[in-house]
Amino acid sequence: MSNLRRFGVETMQIIKGGHSGTASQHRTDTFTGTVWADAVMGQSDGVAITSVSFSPGARTNWHRHEAGQILVVTSGSGHIYDRDGTGGPITVGDVVFIPPDEEHWHGAGPDTFMVHLAISLKHNEWLEPVTDEQYRDAIAGAGA
Structure with missing residues (x-):
């Protein structure tokens, strides 16, 4: 059984035009900074794919994903x-797997833009914002 069949995808699907046809969304409630999201594939059988564009310093809130x-x-x-x-x-080309229910955040560096595809499995839960102090401490700890 293929991994996609686990999520109820039984036949090939082609989504024309590289996105779902919905307008870009300016994300404000669950992000800090300027963030735009474009649905590549809206929620379908427990899988959603979104292209997310972060301005410098922008980031998600803490959150976790069911699967x-x-x-x-x-x-x-x-x-x-x-x-x-x-x-x-x-950075470009990196692929990150976040295990089920792990609380995490992601976003752009302090002086860089970032775009990533977010492939979300099943439902997610949004938590509190990442504070400026948490962001600065994490970046400083990475030696950036």
């Missing part, structure tokens, strides 16, 4: 960390 998340950095560079401080800098 995990996969990030593919397509432009620029940024950071990802969990509550224990595990993580680090990420």
Whole structure:
């Protein structure tokens, strides 16, 4: 059984035009800074794919995903960390797998833009914002 069949995908799907046809969304409630999101594939059988563009210093709130998340950095560079401080800098071509229910955040570096594909598996839960202090401490700890 293929991995996609686990999520109820039984036949090939082609989504024309590289996105779902929805307008870009300026994300404000669950992000800090300027962030735009474009649905590549809206929620379908427990899988959603979104292209997320972060301005310098922009980041997600703390959050977790029921079945995990996969990030593919397509432009620029940024950071990802969990509550224990595990993580680090990420850049073009990097692929990150976040296990189920791991609380984490990700976003652009302080002086860089970043775009990534976020492949979210099942439902996610948004938590509190990452404070400026948490962001600065994580970046400083990475030697960026």
